[in-house]
Amino acid sequence: MADGRTASGENLLYLTDEQLRQGIEAMFFAYRGFTADPDRILSDMAYGRAHHRAIHFINRAPGTTVNNLLNILGVTKQSLNRVLRTLIEDGLVESHVGTVDKRERHLFLTEAGQALEGQLSDAQRARMRAAFRDAGPDAVAGFRTVLEAMMDSEMQHAYTRLKESGA
Numbered sequence: 001m002a003d004g005r006t007a008s009g010e011n012l013l014y015l016t017d018e019q020l021r022q023g024i025e026a027m028f029f030a031y032r033g034f035t036a037d038p039d040r041i042l043s044d045m046a047y048g049r050a051h052h053r054a055i056h057f058i059n060r061a062p063g064t065t066v067n068n069l070l071n072i073l074g075v076t077k078q079s080l081n082r083v084l085r086t087l088i089e090d091g092l093v094e095s096h097v098g099t100v101d102k103r104e105r106h107l108f109l110t111e112a113g114q115a116l117e118g119q120l121s122d123a124q125r126a127r128m129r130a131a132f133r134d135a136g137p138d139a140v141a142g143f144r145t146v147l148e149a150m151m152d153s154e155m156q157h158a159y160t161r162l163k164e165s166g167a
Contacts, residue, residue: 037123041116045090050075050083052120055109058093059117061165063106065098072158092116 015023038052050073057072058064070080084107087093092113098104109117132140151159 034124034127037127038120041119041123047086050079051087054080054083054087055092055113055117055120058107059109059114059121060162062108063096066095066105066107069107072162087113 035049035052039049042048042052053073054069057069061068066077066080066084070077073080084093084095088095091110094108094110095105096108098106135143148156148159
């Protein structure tokens with residue numbers, strides 16, 4: 001079809017509850033697979049997924065503020081502070097006082113933090129690369145479209161800003 005949808009794709013506009021349940025379950029198990037490798041790496045360090053997310057987004061936008069990270073992660077300040085305190089104490093993250101606003105704390109990964117982030121990302125990139133290769137470019141584009149459509153509007157804006165930042 002001219003708009004990129006296949007005849008079978010047209011049928012997906014009218015999903016049954018059973019098809020939606022299967023999609024939900026596939027997403028659940030895919031997420032478990034996607035996080036399994038980093039979880040194994042982090043478990044040896046007594047870290048969890050909150051640590052991984054913080055490390056990922058600090059790496060993605062070096063110098064990001066604690067407030068920006070709070071907005072991206074959607075966690076409480078208390079929860080993020082526990083994670084950051086551990087990462088800072090363990091020498092993976094550095095916190096610098098803002099030059100313009102002394103109340104701001106800017107976050108950077110140390111060399112050790114960058115090495116850990118690389119290890120975590122390499123594992124996830126390998127899994128995604130294999131899945132994307134197997135699925136093909138049309139499926140990858142469709143997958144991204146579905147993920148973006150599932151985001152709340154606030155998250156879509158944060159995601160768009162992150163993509164546009166080129167970080």
